[in-house]
Amino acid sequence: MIHILGIRHHGPGSARHVANFLSKVKPDIVLVEGPPEADELLQWVNHTDMQPPVALLLHQSDEPQKAVFYPFAEFSPEWQAMRYAREHNIHVRFMDLPVAHSFALDNEPATTAQEAEVEAVHGAAPTTAINELPNLDIPFKRNPMQHLASAAGFEDEEAWWEHMVEYRLDNTEVFEAIQEGVHALREDLPLPEVKRELLREAHMRKVIRQAEKEMFQNIAVICGAWHAPALSNMPKQKEDNDLLKGLPKVKIECTWIPWTYGRLSYDSGYGAGIPSPGWYEHNWKYPTDDGTRWMAKVASLFREKGMDTSVAHVMEAVRLADALAALRGLSRPGLEELNEATLSVLCNGDDIMMQLLHKELIVQDIIGQVPIDIPKPPLQLDIEKTQKRLRLPASADWKDYTFDLRKDTDLERSIFLHRLLLLGINWAHPTGVNSKGTFKESWRLQWDPNMTIEIIEKGSWGNTVESATSKYVVHLANTSATLPVICQLLEKALPAALHESVDVLMQQLNNLAAASGDVMQLMETIPTLVSISRYGNVRKTDAAMVSSLLQGMMTRICISLPQACTALNEEAANAMIDLFFGMNDAANTLQQADILAAWQATLQQVAHNLNSSPVIAGYATRLLSDYKILADETLVQHFHFAMSTATAPAVAAAWLEGFLRGSGTILLLDEALWSVVNNWVATLDEDTFLQVLPLLRRSFAHYTQPERRKLGEKAKSGPSTGKTVRMPSEETIDEARAMRGIPVVMQLLGLPLNTPGHAE
Template sequence: MSVHILGIRHHGPGSARNVKAFLEELQPDIVLVEGPPEADALLQWAGHENLQPPVAILAYQPESPQKACFYPFAAFSPEWQAILYARRQRIHVRFMDLPLAHVFGMEHEATVDENNQQPPENTDSGSAPVFVVRRDPISHLAEAAGYEDGERWWEHMFEYRQQQTQIFEAVNDAMQALREELPRKEDHLEQLREAWMRKCIRLAEKEMFQRIAVICGAWHAPALNNMPKQKEDNDLLKSLPKAKVECTWIPWTYSRLSYESGYGAGIPSPGWYEHIWEHPADDGTRWMALIAKLFREQQKDTSVAHVMEAVRLANALASLRHYSRPGLEELNEATLSVLCNGENILMQLIRDELIVRNRMGTVPIEVPKPPLQTDIEKLQKKLRMPQTADFKDYLLDLRKDTDLERSIFLHRLQLLEIRWGRRQEVSGKGTFKEQWRLQWDPSFSIDVIEKGSWGNTVAEATASFVISSANNTSTLQQVCRMLESAIPAELPAVVEVLIHRINNLAAASGDVLQLMEVIPSLVNISRYGNVRKTDAALVSGIAESMIGRICISLPAACTAVADDAALALLELFYAMNDAINLLQDPALTGEWQATLLIISRAAQSASMIGGYATRLLFDGKIITGDALVKAFSVAMSVANPPAQAAAWLEGFLKGSGTLLLLDEELWNMVHNWVSQLENDFFIQVLPLLRRTFSNFTAPERKKLGDKVKSAGAGNGKKSGSTTVGIDENRASKGIPVVMQILGWGDSKILADGA
């Protein structure tokens, strides 16, 4: 009976190759792998044609799915190769780490104790501080070997090495020396984990397995080789708390395997590791060829000579640094110098597409999963919307049945707060098009499991979740947003509940501004009446009643308003006006315009709001001609404080300066008003005027500036009309040509004056 401890790096191509070769030579009758024992039942799926790494075991608590953890595997993970070997050879394979039932149980107890614990008194015991090592222990070996980085040392010593003689003995000796020499703080969880691993090894021995292979992290290898007494481990593992745990397979991505994702056992370059796993003897030629292919796809010229020169440079750098072969650092330096011409932006492209790679694994649909996750995957397959690590854009035509079903599915996921798809702006004003950008993240699996408590299908879970959220929400605007999303999600029962909820909240609300905020949402809802076969009358009644209440209360809300509040109110006016115009209801439009007329004529209304109300009435052709000139003259009168007049002008000109360019009379009024301001008053209103004109487009500002210059060049003379000289003789010569182009007659006859 023999036990073989193989200390490895969790995601290392060299370690994976060493484990595979060692197992093929040893031919064990059981393989023990560091991992959660609760997932033993999932190991039967290893080797399935549709279980393609990168994948991960998701372990979670059913009562609280957010308390979860992942165990990722890539093709170059030693644990994955060990599991595949065992499945191919039809021998026993088990996980042997501390069960997550105990880990979650201890975390729960620690949380409870922390909440119940009183703050400690500030006492000074006078004891000396305990030295705690926070460095990666591997960095000490790297420093002794002359390396600045522990990762580079490990790669060159183990991941790139071709001769693997006694490699695991060397790893064990190195870790044993580090554990003996470096002082470390007692880690209770680590002690429990190693005690449980030893317990699993003893159990395998008791079951009379003759050749036992143990795959574990390199740091744990000495603790498993040097077995303490069984009683010591049993005492340590007594009375551990428990929690219920469930496990499943989920797809994973290389980006989530990297350090940047926050994964504790992450690696810096998953794409590069996959390359050296598949091509262990590559001297850089294949890698540079991949870079050249990538550049050519990006329309960047890259020749074979570039590739050859970059490979030579990488190998020369490796020789100068006394490496047996170039690593990723040497290849990157050569690439930057030869292929990128020193441009770091191209290196970012290489990093994203090759060094990390946005690759995503697959999981068989038959793998046991929560019902909601199964329903989502069935819909993804039916609608031909696969999960991808990279983003993918979909332009949906809602007049087509498949695209309409896709839209309904995505809207329901959004209501469930599963952010797989994000709406994008789409050109055109039609309601039959939607633009979506989809990108799957493995963490969505936790969200799916969490929302599974609301129902077993997407429709059922969405309906239950939204109804519960609406009943627990007291904000009218939030419920309106739910309704706006529920109608395109085609959830009639939910829509009915939300409308009833909006009615109740609107009746209880006395805040006219809050009512104005939700009107655009309600009007947008009616836009789906045609394409989605939804009755827009579901919300028309409530919208009409709310608009009526707004029109009654709004004039009073526009009095005694500060400048900052007036700016915010202008945006509500703008949205409200657009919404009412979109409804195209003459009665509502007339009611709204009557309210604007009251606001524009009320002396107590905030100047900025009064000016904007006048502008909206002018746009609606309610105030024109002499009435507009009179309103403008009263507001811009020298009897008014300059700041008040400037605020009125800012409201009136909001959004466009074209009115000043086209209406000469209004232009002269503004010009005369500014010209008559005294110096002190001009300095006072200048910031307001600058803010007003800064909102105009660049061409408008340029034309207004030219107009001011031309007025100044006229010796200060201001007239109500502009005279433009026309040379009739020259103009008459162009008429025949224009008429001939238009095909309206004989140019010769026209030239004779006929």
């Protein structure tokens, strides 16, 4: 005897009806709508470490990016059917059209544009969805089930199915009623025939016939409700054989992977998705709940977030949900009624907390678990074992970690995550300041099931994370021909402890640097190399390997830079200044006397060269002032020369913009420089002033609001004396008076006055 059980994918009521029906009829084989290639994986369904939600992943062997997922939750009818079969040691098989044929058919164009659209929807949705139905007067949502919903007085077919099937406790003749209703739709509606759906149903019938041929007497078939009539009223076997004859196929590989409730929801784009996985799980566990348990969970969540929610609130919300259900002619409140009651009573009409409710309870983004012994690609298996060994579990929600690189375990975690980033598997993202130079490193981890596809794709580079990452980095290095790209790869490869790749990158970087005549490109790489050279040993890497290369590149830059600063337009000059900042910071970071001296000599050449771009010459002068190479009268003389009447106003304004780049504090402290700038502006005639005003405004726009306010007050106060304000010397400090403030400071810090450091 054949029992056709038409269900809704991921429906808790459907799952309950299937489980009860199988327990009653006790079939000797169960056929489930799913990919036949995964039959061997069904043995893992009742494994103790298999915790749904999980999914079957099937991908094309030679093109891993061509993949499909078959997800299952605990409340999925197919999952309950598979669990029943494994627990009672009876046969269970998948019966859908093999994915090997589906992928091959995807390469063939659809016969019409309409069929292409219909077929796309058919492949994704649990029930048939069509492009157009002529001569229909009732509201239609691209789903034939809307007719049955309208006949029952529902505006939405989803609500109709939930209240008629999913919330039903008695499964008596429920499958017969579903099959009868769908049969009427398929008989009476002018639905277009879709090739892919005809092939799927033909293959399902083929599997059923094969089970009968093998002498199974009590066959249970679990399929989408729309397919039930097609499997009950079988055509001749020859018709199905002719339809399936000669189908193309490709090679397929498959495995189990963890899934998430978030990926089961509509929001993820899943065609057969459900709006509320968390609510469906609650309905599966507590089918008789009248809303009280659910409201108690809502109240508990709100209390955790600091929102006052009393027992009276819960009781009133349940009463309101019951009243809404009664007004709408429903036997019990559904999620819609409970949400409306929550919004009105618990949230006081404010939907902000409803967003939290949707995330934490209605969707409830949890992740499943699969046994580690399940056959998987070697790279995926290595990643999972490393995750377990380093205690970095995959989580559907984000989780923050802080590593102390002085600890061996945390250092190994950091190396592992850096390698995954290089492979393009973005499970982890650095969240803090780059930890080079410190012993702390912050990461945020969040797992997405789609990353499994990326892992399979990268598996062609190696069987372990280390080997795959090393070969992949070498591949990127060999296909890149620019210094910045190679330098970025080197910066990422060092914290990933890829020593072989680092050697290749260093050799290629040296070759490119020796052959490059582009000074700006060389300057772009310097900050990264300096960071590696200065801080690489924090991760126990050998940073000395880049020192000789760095010195050679700095020498090339210092020789070529003065000439490169001439004949530049405004855009190029501003780009060069940004590189100047990086170079200056690098020279200071290295703390090597020969490099610093060479850099300062280069700045002097740029500042004194009359052909240098004015804005760059001004910035070079500012850097020399910071180094105290130009100070006092010498600096004032440079200002007078650059701002003299012999200099075009636009050129003088550009020079001033370069000098003032970064901070205007120097004008507040040095009265001589302020006098030069102030007097220069005062000597400009009206036309010239209007000409340079945009440049001046741009120069001062980069300063902070307090700096601009103080400069404005200084200009408003009138002409200055021309004297330089100096900080008080040590001789002018009253030590006795300063010592009287120490007890107060110690008290503010909470330190006793007799601490060892107090005497100092």
